[in-house]
């Protein structure tokens with residue numbers, strides 16, 4: 164298979180030059196590399212420019228509600244623990260309206276991979292302040308600058324109990340690809356934050372100047388949580404794997420004897436019949 | 443009175459979208475606190491408000507919260523200490539907010555909320571539909587529904603009067619996109635008129651007060667709960683005249699009257715009438731004029747402005763005159779009929795000579811409804827009156843089930 168085989172007929176409806184195109188490339192690359200097809204992967208999207216990705220990957224995908232991709236993914240994973248379940252969503256979806264779900268899914272250490280496209284604003288609703296908007300950022304709801312301090316997604320993931328926590332930069336597609344691959348191979352709750360400034364509404368700097376802030380993390384794959392948290396607050400725009408520990412995952416406690424639901428092959432005809440019966 | 447005739451306030455004419463009209467009204471109402479979470483087609487209301495606050499130094503606080511649930515919670519907290527509170531949402535946002543909306547209704551806190559109507563998923567859909575605006579009518583809120591941008595502005599001001607007088611919160615619904623994103627001229631009255639109309643220093647016995655501490659929202663037993671619910675019921679039931687009076691009082695100050703709970707259009711001699719809410723009323727009025735001209739059918743329009751209080755008294759009076767009412771619902775009660783049609787039937791059932799009431803459902807998810815559709819409704823109603831057509835439980839407007847087949851063939 165090639166990347167083309169993973170693409171749907173729908174052309175991504177993102178602004179020309181959006182950093183998400185790079186994020187999507189990295190995701191295609193990873194899925195291709197890991198041999199994902201409709202028999203072994205479910206892609207769960209939240210709501211936002213990011214969540215649209217579910218229309219651009221020709222595999223089992225579900226576009227959930229705003230803030231709710233994580234519990235939906237949890238349901239999938241428990242119904243069929245053999246499936247790889249990958250969640251892709253934005254900073255608003257995962258950390259605002261879905262903030263509590265983020266904490267409580269991470270602390271279960273369930274075997275999911277969560278990829279966040281961190282663009283520092285609510286993109287789809289046209290550029291309002293988001294939980295990762297830097298202090299003082301001018302947005303459409305903060306015309307004189309953001310009063311709040313941003314959430315640090317890496318620190319939050321760490322203290323919530325994620326067992327693989329990493330950050331990458333959108334324009335380094337190869338690095339993002341490597342890291343997502345590791346995240347998916349990690350058994351437990353893995354979180355990858357892709358720094359992907361919104362080129363339309365993140366007005367304080369362009370992507371090129373933003374790029375200058377990106378630095379390589381020195382101490383990677385730490386197993387000392389306190390140290391990893393310290394690094395996450397000290398090295399804000401650093402990329403690399405902040406933390407990785409092996410711990411039993413949630414479903415490994417629960418599902419020893421459970422026979423996974425049979426995953427039937429995705430058949431257009433079958434879906435059509437279903438639609439006909441229920442519409 | 444049109445804006446142009448309203449010379450007194452000509453200097454205050456602005457050309458704005460209905461969302462900006464809401465924001466301007468909230469500013470003029472001197473709201474103290476609001477909670478904001480973006481959702482289309484509401485988002486620009488909060489964007490305008492934050493702009494006014496920061497560029498004009500208005501003493502209002504907008505909290506950029508993390509979800510609609512918190513947006514209403516912020517409004518609740520502010521109202522509980524006697525501040526004037528506001529928020530706005532739509533569609534999924536209202537559903538997510540629902541727990542707080544019900545709580546505020548039951549707490550009798552005079553919050554005002556704008557809902558820019560939008561259909562709800564699944565599947566994801568942006569188009570206009572009225573189901574969201576109608577939900578809070580079961581949640582202890584008054585619900586008003588204006589027709590155009592001027593009326594949107596005026597209704598927000600009237601909503602504060604209604605809320606402050608009854609201690610029942612008020613939803614002002616406005617057609618998503620059709621009004622929220624369409625510009626029209628509106629006239630803004632002198633600030634002193636608004637200040638006198640909705641004074642902020644009225645006694646607020648419910649407001650939490652450190653000098654005389656008490657608590658809100660504690661647990662009760664069934665010996666009180668039914669009684670609380672009854673009183674909410676009664677207050678809303680008894681507000682029908684109040685909505686009319688508020689409209690009359692506003693008209694004295696501004697020259698603009700909307701008929702209170704119902705705007706009656708060509709009803710004096712009407713034999714058949716279509717009942718509608720919001721922006722489509724303009725099309726319905728055109729249709730009534732056309733079928734009068736084309737076919738000599740005495741047609742009129744009942745424009746429902748107030749859904750709670752439900753105008754039982756006024757509707758009963760109209761029902762004595764007309765022989766058939768076609769209720770056009772841009773919403774549905776699954777398996778039963780249009781939500782408003784079922785309420786109209788309930789309201790009129792006890793009348794001796796009740797008219798035919800035909801439920802029509804259409805326009806869901808933003809599907810276009812045209813003047814011709816309303817003409818058709820009015821003609822059908824006349825046929826029902828003349829015994830040439832059966833009344834049906836529900837009639838669908840613009841339904842094209844073949845579209846599903848076509849879609850399935852294409853995928």
Ligand SMILES: Cc1ncc(C[n+]2csc(CCOP(=O)(O)OP(=O)(O)O)c2C)c(N)n1
Nearest residue numbers: 211212213229253254255256285286287481
């Ligand atoms: C309950 C609810 N509230 C609000 C919305 C409107 N909404 C859609 S996407 C979005 C924010 C998206 O921001 P983010 O998650 O950062 O994704 P981005 O668009 O930036 O990729 C909002 C507020 C909604 N769909 N549902």
Ligand code: SF4
Nearest residue numbers: 177178181212286361
């Ligand atoms: S709004 Fe921002 S995040 Fe959304 S598509 Fe445009 S550039 Fe990308």
